Amino acid sequence: MRQLLLATLGLYRRYPLLFFVLAAGVIVPYDLIVLAATETGTFSRGDVGVGASLLLTVVDLALISALISALHVHAVAEVGRGRDPRIGSVAIQGLRVLPVVAGSP
Secondary structure, X not given: OHHHHHHHHHHHHHOOOHHHHXXXXXXXXXXXXXXXXXXXXXXXXXXXXXXHHHHHHHHHHHHHHHHHHHHHHHHHHHHHOOOOOOXXXXXXXXXXXXXXXXXXX
């Protein structure tokens, strides 16, 4: 466990913005779409109906979280191969595997 934590901190130190940018590249557009559609955004779901709130929760869990995880895994894999991860190539790889990642329990 300690080695995993140290390796994670090492990645954050070596690539301070990479993981933030990968996550923000998914979250910001999604939140803007939700804000435009619901006029409340994802953090104030109490103002939307139960159906819309349930749909947002499913999309958050099944797609948004899955895509962020896929992006981060591919970035770590690039580092493991001795390469510097590039946002564009990591994004393409993450999008390619999204159906598999989102479909797994």
